[in-house]
Amino acid sequence: MNVLPLAEPPPRADQRRREQHKLGKRLRHQVGRAIADFGMIEDGDKVMVCLSGGKDSYTLLDILLQLQKKAPVAFSITAVNLDQKQPGFPAHVLPDYLRSLGVDFHVIEQDTYSVVSRVIPEGKTMCSLCSRLRRGALYTYAAQHGFTKIALGHHRDDLVATFFLNLFFHAKLSGMPPKLLSDDGRHVVIRPLAYVREDDIAAHAEARAFPIIPCNLCGSQENLQRKQVMKMLDAWERESPGRVETIARALGDIRPSQLSDPKLFDFLALGARDGALPDAHAWLGGETHDRAT
Incomplete structure (x- = not known):
């Protein structure tokens, strides 16, 4: 008679608590290291944490609040959510959650959903326009209220995926930096989850029972380039x-002389002898030039 293998017993409550404690400690260490490595937060900073209602931004806020209690510098945290007026959006969830934490927060109300739905043809990807509108609203609010840092919930896997998106679809080697100065020079954007794996964020969000709000505007669209990557x-x-971690580490070890961008490395001067080098027109024109014999 065949004997079926016994099912794995569920982890005991104390074991789960130990695992959750280890995970939380690892996340705090990784976020703290990213903050230190890239100089993300300074003494006196007013940090605006952009909270979408997804697992990433919930985890970002949670870890920053934990680090704030023992941080070597004093900084304030304000959670800011953009209510984009998506149909069926549960507007009470985030305020109720943030009030339960006693966290300073603000909800910006801006109907970007109608704009995106009107401008983007049915079936086309909404993410790009939605992202620009969302970024504009958040940047404007940050400028109006004197925030010195804007914290976003992008994690390690987002950084790696963005690198390959730009490589495959835009023919350039660029990514999503852990710290960024906005194009107008008015805002410093930080990504404290830059060293954190998405799987760890998902596990942490489940353990903490965050009230997740799904994005029904763009998050449900299929066949997006990012999903392919x-x-x-x-x-x-x-x-x-471990391959993704290796790629993530490689993004922090760039060697311009081993690539092919003459704007980043002076290939013209490399090994050049005395005398001016002919320009591209001379090489491409096929003209005959007198040479000293």
């Missing part, structure tokens, strides 16, 4: 565990 990274990670 994430599927590729997931497959790589299954085949070769």
Whole structure:
């Protein structure tokens, strides 16, 4: 008679607590290291944490609040949510949650949903326009209220995925930096989750029972370029565990002389002897030039 294997017993409550404690400690360490490595937060900073209602931004706020209690510098935290007036959006969820924490917060109300729905043809990706409108609203609020840092919930996997998006679809080597000065020079954007794995964020969000709000505007759209890249990274990670972490580390070890961008490395001067070099027109024109014999 065949004997079925016994099912794995569920982890005991004390074991789960130990695992959650270890995970929380790891997240605090990774976020603290990112803040230190990139000089993200200084003494006296007013940090605006952009809270969407997803697992990433909830985790960002949670870890920053924990670090704030023992940080070597004093800084304030304000959670800011942009209510984009999506149909069925549960507007009470975030305020109720933030009040329960006693966190300073503000909700910006701006009907970007109608704008995106009107401008983007049905079936086309809404993410790009939605992102620009959202960024504009948040930047405006940050400027009006004197915030010195804008904290976003992008994590390690987002940074790696953005690199491949730009590589595959835009033919450039660029990514999503952990710290960024906005184009107008008025805002410093920080990504304290830059070293954190998405799987760890998902586990932390589940353990903390955050009231997740799904994005029904763009998050449910299929066949997005980012989803294609994430599927590729997931497959790589299954085949070769640790590969995504290796790629993430490589993004912090750039060697311009080993690439091909003459704006980043002076290839013209490399090994050049005395005398002016002919320009591209001379090489491409095929003209005959007198040479000393």
